[in-house]
Amino acid sequence: MAISGYADLTPQQVLDALDAVALRGDGRILQLNSYENRVFQLFLEDGSAVVAKFYRPGRWSDAQILEEHEFALELAAAEVPVVPPLVLESAEAGVRLAGVPPTLALGGAHRWAVAARCAGREPELDDPETLRRIGRFIGRLHAVGRRRPFVHRHHLDPRADGRRALALLLDGGFVPGDQLPAWQSTCEQALTAVESAFAAAAPLATLRLHGDCHPGNVLSRDGALHAVDLDDAMQGPAVQDLWMLVSGERSTMARQLDTLLAGYEEFSDFDDRERVLIEPLRTLRMVRHAAWLAERWTDPSFPLNFPYFGTSAYWSQQTTQLREQLEAME
Template sequence: MIWESLTLESAMQAVEDACQQRLTNVCIPRNSYINRVYEMELDSQDRVIAKFYRPNRWSTDMILGEHFFLKHAHDNDLPVIPPLTFNDKTLFMLDEIPFALFPKKGGRVMDEFNEDLWKETGRLLGRLHNLGQTITDSGRMKWRPKIATTRHLKTLCDCGVIPEDYRAVSIRAIEQFIQKADSLFSRCEMFLIHGDCHYGNIIYRPGEHVYLVDFDDVVIGPSVQDVWMLLPDETGQCKQELAWFQEGYSVFRDFSARELDLIPALRIMRQIHFAAWCAVQSQEAHFQHHFPDWGSTKYWNEWVKSILGF
């Protein structure tokens, strides 16, 4: 069990050792399917978020790269939440489990944007992408089918979760998708981006800013990857939202409308990525409770049909 050494008691002791401060008895588990996250309270009554990274999912260099991106963004006045530093370190270990501490910042998760928020998000992502373009040694994966989707296909095959009746057609469908879609990505600029920019990773603090959180999955990819999951409908039905977004984004950098053509491929990539993620997570306790339909005949049938439809 990868989380065997992580208990509330060991988590609190590890945090006290890292920050060299006493904690109160407050230790509240927070929702996270991949990592383990707790809200804790220092003796000073300041609240911190302790984030224990899933072992073996990210290398130490990758996590430190995430922290560097966050710190660099914060130093440039972008509304992000960088990890706390203790004794010149942002990354600590509990046995084989890496963890970091973040200041708690409350906020409201958004499920839709108005005009002002679309423009503000455009400005935020424009500035973030300018910064990402300057970081050339992140060690992060390139988000294009030939690299990312090939890796996800290997995960699916290695985990052996695809039913025998669907195995051959699934592999063939994914390989055909990679062959058809990858060349589309050769036409666009690739640089360090958030990579998982959806409403669950954006919090709104009234009187402040829209904050972008959860930089676990930063990748080297096209700018549109940080946009399409925010759209409420198909691209053709979102002309107004895209116009507001581009108005904000173009204050800091140009947005190529041609990249919108990547959205169908990016959607299929995410479906394959999600299946690979579930293949790994399915060994965890309570997985089936959270994803009761995953792995059913209906799921695989619709999944393959969607990939073949590209």
């Protein structure tokens, strides 16, 4: 996808966008690290600070974004510590607000939302008590997520998601010819193993999830945890919000997951059949990440930040890692 929708997103454009929703910046602006969207921290004239997110054109529909916002507001109302979008008010003609309450602004080529700034640091996952606290936090989040399903957001579908990623990489010619046979064969075997694992575990209950619950999205501040970035919120099995928090040898991951679940099950039940989906989900994420890079390759920030993508060395490493995943899934 081209970056044409961001071409005019200058600092002044960002300040004007906040003015249009009655948030007056004092001129201080800092672009934050985000590849998918454009995210800025801005200081307001009243001394407070906010974070404005400009959604990548074409990625999500308005209905999908608003469903994400509704979930965040529902979590906040249930006292689950997340960073919800601010309720906006229009201060200029030509800017449309969407949502009940209004949380999404639409003007020109851009759609944006604003949230309070809420900083923090990544939690220390080698501390068992921290893992239990994270488990309790995710359990509370999932208790709300089970109340009703997403209608518009993405529903995790291992077969469709994996095969779409594979087709995108093959059809786009992103894999060098000297690496293509080995990578394609290994990737197809790995995706087949992913599909078999999910089929063997079926039927699985699904719920509304954070969707991208890695340590960088569950932050700690003054001893309290909070979640940020619900941009990948989806419908799927509970383990999707747990597997990225465990790593290492199989026995180590088992202990980590047990510790997480000790906290999690204080608030939500967990289906133990989902334990076997950790490595399949890791495999699926690997393939989908490569496809994500390919899909965004015309955005100039991607070749700049991922210069190794497309090289023979990168795809050779991908083949090796997928072979390792095949062994792990056995």
